[in-house]
Amino acid sequence: MADQKDKADKRRHRLFKYLRKEVLPTAFCPGCGCGIVLNCYAHAVDELQMDPNDLISVTGIGCSSWIPSPYFMGDTLHTTHGRPIPFATGAKVTRPDKTLVVIAGDGDLIGIGGNHLIHAARRNIDIKVFMVNNLIYGMTGGQLAPTTPAGVPTSTSPYGNVEHPFEIAELVAAAGASYVARWTTFHVFPLMESMQKALTRKGFAFIEIRSQCPISYGRRIGKRTGTEALQEYKETAVRAQEAAEMTPEELAGKIVVGRLAERDKSEFTANLRQLNDEIRKKDAGRRPEDWSIS
């Protein structure tokens, strides 16, 4: 045990101050994109010189929910399946001084907790959601997810998927989020800057990160390594500015990356506190028996 601790102390990656290094190496499969997202997140926090104690990372169930818990140093809530946003909403309302970050997967945020996601976007609550979209339920063995593209074979659709997938970033943008972007694990520098922007911006920020799952997804479509998936992202990514001038036929099979929405909108917790203060001022000195609806 002491030997293990000595070994952990010797490692001197400059981001180790943000990581629980005693649990490394990560439990992710070789070539998984979750490690790249963790790396970008730790880099973004490092560049902003944020105190990790001011961050609360909330996560659900799934491979990508392992990104903040246990690897990221700082407060973490590892919650039930699909419900990181309700937990984060509660944490944000009670502790508005903290920065709430939700890092979870597509199965968690859109498969199980899709309604929470769109309603959080509608309210514009100050939560940062980084959704790692690997297009599959990876942890449980590669079952069909609501994000799986049409025609793709999975363990529960061996002859190909007959459904159409969700375009999640567009959905959240339409629901009213104040900042929406999409990147892939290949676009590490823009992803890091986008994360910094989301972390410093007030309001609901959503970043969809297209990530690779070489074991549960790539294996069935002939892309068995992480590098093949990253190569595909490099070839198929189209910037949002260019995509605006392209036809839907030209965009078939492409990944639109970049900032998809940015708008100024009043924020939920600030509105709630303001209303609370106003009513407290108005009702000062009144007793419960005097309360009336009007």
Place this chain on the structure above:
Amino acid sequence: MIEIDEELCKGCGICVDFCPLKVFETSEKINSKGYYVPVPVKEKDCVGCRLCELLCPEFSIIILNE
């Protein structure tokens, strides 16, 4: 200067394929988990862009620019 924490590496080969200057090469060396670790064969070509550090999913590459 490039340092590789061989015990953290899972041999995914992302650094080998995505280094713009092709500094890394997969070696025959196996770590204790049974993965082939990369070696920085052309270390003198490295400009210190830190792309490998950011792309490495396992935090096993350390670039020391000073």
